[in-house]
Amino acid sequence: MTATLETKQTGVIAALNRQQANALVAFLNYKKYHWLTYGPLFRDLHLLFEEQGDGVFATIDELAERSLMLDGQPVADPTDYLPVATVQPSTGKLSVRQMVEEAIATHELIIKEMHEDAETADDAGDIGTADLLTRLVQDHQKYRWFLKELLQKGDGLVS
Template sequence: MVATAPSLKEQVITTLNRSQANALVTFLNYKKYHWLTFGPLFRDLHLLFEEQGGEVFAMVDELAERSLMLDGQPIADPATYLPTATVTASTGKLSVKEMIAEAIANHETIITEMHQDADIATEAGDIGTADLYTRLVQVHQKHRWFLKEFLAKGDGLVS
């Protein structure tokens, strides 16, 4: 039997599942950073990680429901999240600077993929999914911006 290339609709659902997995892994990373942050900017970072994590967590449901709207199947098994995600799950003890850098790198991955995924959705004639990606990428860009500001000055407050 010869395998056929996935349809554009199937490709869109695949992108939604990856984005859903990325959102949950990113949320879990944010919880780690929230719990383990320390130093002179503790309060600011503790609250920022909580706020940004909550915004990312809300995306999990939006992405899963969009997949269902397209007659797709969202990720439902917890064991499927890590192998589907393309962002890095945080491991080990990190400095605050490493936490921020890791979060920025994950946002970079998500932003790049969402730009590509919006193009796939547009090619498939799925303006709803393209719009979802356009809206969500703006949230990730804002998160990246806020995080980059902590590293911008190099004033030694983030160790």
């Protein structure tokens, strides 16, 4: 393998590891929202946060295994997740509106980075990783869409 190709593959593996770490942090944030939601939309939000969190969680293994397929090492030690992630863990007591806004911001960050990471993979000639990230972007776009719809009318149901 040439030095340039090795460098490109190292970049792809680093991107996969960051996305894997982001997925775990996003999942944990979703669990927080799921447990702490309240108000007139409680049932719907409780279920939506669980459903979207489960969807994000399912990607962790895919991302880790893709790294292994490229002869890389996925993030494996729990203490290594936060330093690798760009998604920030949710902190403090949040209103329902703040939870939804925080989840939207998380998806926007992940979508932006996955677009960049798909380009990195494509530049490295790694269509498998580019395809994986392209598919996952669509999932995150759908999650973001559902969340944004909650804030559209401004009717005060999500305070």
